[in-house]
Amino acid sequence: MQAVVRDLRQLAAKYASDRKDGPKLQALSNAAKSCASLPHKELEESICQVAVPVHGVYVAKPTLQKNLRNILILLFRAKESNATLTKQEILDAAADRLKREITEREYHQAVTEICISTEDGQLVLKNGDEP
Incomplete structure (x- = not known):
């Protein structure tokens, strides 16, 4: 939560300086500043309207329940913090839950949005420190 508040303050400063x-x-600067000043419980409730917590990281909610992004979130939530996923785990879960094969484009889009690839090809959840 501290990182969220820090980022909101940085965003407020950035927008305030851009003329x-x-x-x-x-208006965006004022909104970010206002959110950064909220009590943590209230801020978390607001964040949870648009994101889901996964091991201390907030991931934007998927628009559809039955999509690959939601499957990635479910897979990470079912594992311990800092767990990794393999492409095969994701493809198997997608086939099971979506009842179809996913395209390479779907896979790439969902994975690049919320995962980072490790040197050995494993996928870890982005933690907000890296783009």
Whole structure:
């Protein structure tokens, strides 16, 4: 939660210093500053409207229940913190839950949004420190 507050404050400062879009960015700056000042419980409730917690990391909620992004979230939640996934685990879970094969494009999009590939090809959940 400290990282979220820190990032909100940095966002507020960034938007406040950017004058080219004036009122729009000032409003975003004020919103970020306001959110950073919320009590942690209230901030977490707000975040949970658009994201799900997975081992201390917030991941944007998928728009559909039956999609690969949701399957990745379920797989990571079922494992311990800092766990890894393999492509085969993901493909097997997708085939089981979606009742179809997923395309390479679907796989790549979902994985790059919320995972980082390790040197040995395992996938770990992004922790917010890396893009």
